[in-house]
Amino acid sequence: MTLPVIQWHATAWQQLQAGRRQQRLPHALLLSGAAGIGKVEFADQLAASLLCEQPRDDGHACGTCHACQRIAAQTHPDRFRLAPEEPGKAIKVDAVRQLIQHLSLTGHYGGYRVVTVEPAEVMNSNAANAILKTLEEPPANTLLILITSYPARLPATIRSRCQPLHLHSPDPQTALAWLQQEAPDNTQQEAELALRLAAGAPRLAAHYLHEDWLAVRQELIEALIGCARGNTDPLAAAATAQQALKLDRQLPIQWMYHWVADLIRLAYDENNIKNNDMRGELQALPTPVEYSALHHLLDKLQQARRLTETTINPQLLWEDLMIEWSGLFNARRG
Structure with missing residues (x-):
């Protein structure tokens, strides 16, 4: 069975296939775009296309040949994936060195070899330096696809040696x-x-729908509302947020960020708020005395997003955030 076609990336697909027919494919692609728009699926389709023994006229893999069967079983010897050992961890230099060793050998089928690195921005400095050497002297018939939602986090030396391909969200x-x-x-x-x-x-x-993230978001926002009204202790609200943090290290902070930002937006552009489904709840909150305090909390949330990638204690992180959030409304309640 062929990999699913992500219909909204058809133009990018056609451009790559045209380059393939003209034997002008790059040795490295920097595949970027917002999280959740199908970058990994697109890269998988391209890998299957290049490794397929009998690709279709539109370039898609046939899905039935021996190579396609091995791709489906994730046992194709010329298909490589470079990823962190655990989600949220770095891609380390040892993994890159092992990949380079494999690429120094002749391919098993005499055709293309395809490597995906995802998420590329989590390579540590040693890993990035190691893969840079491969980008500078690429093996023949090898395509490296670096996949990232944050291309600016990659070293400029790596970005400059890849052909950029930015994928857009559909209408x-x-x-x-x-x-x-x-x-x-x-x-x-x-x-x-x-x-x-x-x-x-x-x-x-x-992903939000399948994993019931809308319910998690509802619990987090109810905790924020409770803190603002004085009905919920900040430490109890922090415990609710910490439970969400166990499911995703970034998303709860992102949602709190948008909630705080919406309070600011209500003052000048209420039609552009992120939490439009909870407009009434936002408007019913006690108005903070100083909007400068909201901006300060936004800065703190930005810093918190970076801190979640470290060994910081998440309980202390969220307690600090919730205490500051609650403190915005203390004077108003008093």
């Missing part, structure tokens, strides 16, 4: 139609909300 109607097929048990309202929270990225929105 809202296309994204909603796809999401409703992917998550048929959810209502259109839930699908629209998930897409808005995912900034229009269909794969990310589907």
Whole structure:
């Protein structure tokens, strides 16, 4: 069976296949775009296309040849994946060195060898320096695909040695139609909300729906509302947030960031708030005395997102955030 086609990347696919027919494929691609728009699936399709023994006229893998069967079983000897040993960890130099050793040998089938590095921005400095040597002197018939949502986090020396390919989110109607097929048990309202929270990225929105992230978000926002009204202790709210943090290290902080930012937006552009489904709850919150304090909390949340990638104690992190959030409304309640 062929890998699924991500319909909204058809133009990028056609451009690459045209380059392939002209024997002008690059030795390295920097595949970028927002999280959740199908970059990994696109790279997998391209890898299958290059390794397939009988690709179709449109370039897609046939799905039935011996190579395609090995790809489906993840046993193809010329298909390599470079990724962290654990989610949230760095890609280390030893993994890159092992990859380089494999690439120094002749390919098993005499055709292309394809490597995906994802997420590429988590390579540590030694790993990045090691893969740079391969980018400078690429092996024949080898394509390296570096996949990232944050290309600016990669060293400029690496970016300059890859052909950039930026994938875009689909238009809202296309994204909603796809999401409703992917998550048929959810209502259109839930699908629209998930897409808005995912900034229009269909794969990310589907993840929100499948993993019931909308309910987690609801619990987090209720904790924030309770703190603002004085009904919830900040430490109890922090415990709620910490439970969400165990599921995803970035998302709860991102949602709190948008909640705080929406309070600021209400003052000058209430039609552009992120949490549009909870406009009434936002408007009913006690107005903080100083909006400068909200901006300070936004800065703190930005820093917190970076700190989640370290060994910081998440309980202390969230307690600090919730105490500051609650403190914005103390004077008003008094």
